[in-house]
Amino acid sequence: MRYPKVAIRFSLPTVERKGETVSRDPRYDILFEPVQIGPVTTRNRFYQVPHCTGMGSNWPNAHAELRGQRAEGGWGVVCTEEVMIHPTTDELPGASMRLWDDDDIPVFAAAADKVHEHGGLFGVELVHGGLSRANKTSRTAPLAPSHQANKYATLPQARGMDLYDIDEFRRWHREAAIRAKKAGADIVYVYCAHNVALPMHFLLQRYNRRRDAYGGKLENRARLLRELLEDTKDAVGDSCAVALRFAVDERIGEAGLEWQNEGREVVEMLAELPDLWDVNVSGWENDSKTSRFAQEGFQEDAIAFVKSMTTKPVVGVGRYTSPDSMVRVIKSGIMDLIGAARPAIADSFLPKKIEEGRAEDIRECIGCNICVSGNNTCVPMRCTQNPVVGEEWRRGWHTDTIPPRASDDRVLIVGAGPAGLEAARALGQRGYDVTLAERTKELGGRLIMEAQLPGLAAWMRVRDWRLGQIQKMPNVKVFLDSFLDDKAVTSFGAPNVVFATGSSWRRDGVGNTNRDTIPGAGASHVHGPDDVMEGRVKNGPVVIFDDDHHTMGGLLAEKLAGDGLEVILVTPSAVVSEFTLLTLEQAFIQSRLIELGVDIRTQSNLVAIGGDHVCLACTYTGRESEVAAGSVVLVTSRLPNEQVYHRFAKRPDIMEAAGIKTVALIGDCLCPQTIASAVHDGHLYARELGTENLANSDVPYRRERMVMETQGEET
Ligand code: ADP
Ligand code: SF4
Secondary structure (H helix, E strand, O other): OOOOOOOOOOOOOOOOOOOOOOOHHHHHHHHHEEEOOOEEEEEOOOEEEEOOOHHHOOHHHHHHHHHHHHOOOOEEEEEEEEEOOOOOOOOOOOEEEEEHHHHHHHHHHHHHHHHHHOOOEEEEEEEEEHHHOOOOOOOOOEEOOOOOOOOOOOOOOEEEEOHHHHHHHHHHHHHHHHHHHHHHOOOOEEOOOOOOHHHHHHHHOOOOOOOOOOOHHHHHOHHHHHHHHHHHHHHHHHEEEEEEEEEEEOHHHHOOOOOOOHHHHHHOOOOOOOOEEEEEEOHHHHHOOOOOOOOOOHHHHOOOOHHHHOOOOEEOOOOOOOHHHHHHHHHOOOEEEEEHHHHHHHHHHHHHHOOOOOOOHHOOOOOOOOHHHHHHOOOOOOOOEEEEEEEOOOOOOOOOOOOOOOOOOEEEOOOOHHHHHHHHHHHHHHOEEEEEEOOOOOOOOOHHHHHHOOHHHHHHHHHHHHHHHHHHOOEEEEEEOOOOOHHHHHHHOOOOOOOOOOOOEEEOOOOOOOOOOOOOOOOOOOOHHHHHOOOOOOOOOOEEEEEEOOHHHHHHHHHHOOOOOOOOOOOOOOOOOOHHHHOHHHHHHHHHHHOOOOOEEEEEEEEEEEEOEEEEEOOOOEEEEEEOEEEEEEEEEEEEOOHHHHHHHHHHHHHHHHOOOOEEOHHHHHOOOOOOHHHHHHHHHHHHHOOOOOOOOOOOOOOOOOOOOOOOOOO
């Protein structure tokens, strides 16, 4: 029998907690001080800033449960996502919330109740999207300071508002604030950020060409913002705090708002008016920059000045996951409250873990923006690190706890990539006796190589957090250097077997555009992504053909160009790494490649590979051209590593003899997708093993239901 070879036990000490009350590290006490925000007081400095969930008003139960678990996880303040105040700011089919009339109140009341139940304050971010909305369902004209094109090229033009429109807008905002208060809000926002807010459009000279009291000098352009703050305080300020979310800088230099100039002047002008300053940078791609392009604390340079201009509390973001960093920003006077969107998504229980002295258990955000991609495709939130987010209500999952095991049956997991590791961790948490076998000498699967690509070091947190958890579980045994074939699996004799054996990049060129092998793909100078990551591609010029459209093609181009090779990046898409439009990274990626001198050929298909050149074809005309190539790298699609599974899974006689009751495929070996999908798959398997709510039942989760209006019903 070839298995097992080496049993790995880890050298790190496990933390014994049975019967022990673990108190928090006193260095973090400052994070648990209460902070007064206008008429309300938050219990600590952990502040979940407004962030999208992909749910909007279409998923009210899911939204309420998600926000409730945040408060349960210790966040002192829990806010909604963008809340549209009126049909003239209609984001549908985008996923945002709406508070257009009293019928919309229950959606917010449900979330407020859940947040209050766990001792949190509930914040509602009121928004009018102005010239960045299309109003597709309401079919009203988008509104703007002056007549102009929409912010987005494919959306309709916006109408310049007259004074009547401005008065109406103020009324809508005031009425929405009153509704938010009725729903149970403790904090009501005036929103002037991300360049998708009407008050911000008034503030910015390039959008505001008015000549009246709302245009021209800064004081005039800021007038509407001041009025909204005064209106909101007047309407709800007796019992609700009024927060201002303000982008102090657009990160486009003199062409836009800069924190050294008008950004600073606005803060000075309105310093004491809001009860809370929630400050950030604009647009969303800058505020939610990925770890590939920005490190923890990346907004500090722009927002640090705010506290010196106001006595009111200040909250900001910067993907803070380390309690030491949080203490630093508070002690150094950068902010009073630690704002978090992504760190709260990756770990809803982050504050509680610090409070309970288990900061080492924090599941740190990796800064990949898969969460954002969910919102941008109008589906409930997903996260690479946190498989539970978005499933709290739908599948009834809790972020920090999991039901105990359903039986004493052992589980064998084959493969220790993201899927296998998460399955092992979650099954271990349930109390199952788990064996995790990995072919190579290292855990992590695809992460081992991918996290070494430029800017992706933080992705290794996916492995490291799971490893840290598994190390504390005596019921999870890990074996490295242990390739399992069908015989090894059957002779091991575990009643439950899970294959998490990953996938392999195709070498034949079959992908999204070419459904047949590319002629010449078998030549020795034609490579796959693994060859680049393992340093085997040395001869330039290198033609990378990206027909995968996710991150890999662009990453390999960046790596090889950084190594000094001449790189030609060919893709049938109109842009490099098209998927990353959804993660807000695309423009950063393409500009970095241009700066590195990569020759980018978009709308080009690779149709043939010769000895020293490739043949490209225009995706529109089919017109062909030749490009010199010393090496060719095909980034097209992947095939599941399911060979071992197939060899024994179709032999019920052998399975029965071996005592195997269930066999499953998870992660990339089921279907090659994102790391987030693999982690989710691993968790789903672990969560549902032995339960009746099996993932493969016909409808495996709860759905939100529309309520039909009944006609002729007696009242
Ligand atoms: P996923 O993203 O689905 O977790 P990965 O490709 O990241 O997939 O990880 C799969 C892991 O499975 C790799 O570490 C690989 O070495 C391991 N593996 C593949 N086949 C076997 C096998 N037959 N026995 C043990 N480990 C395997
Ligand atoms: Fe962080 Fe990625 Fe999760 Fe978003 S999806 S919260 S960026 S780990």
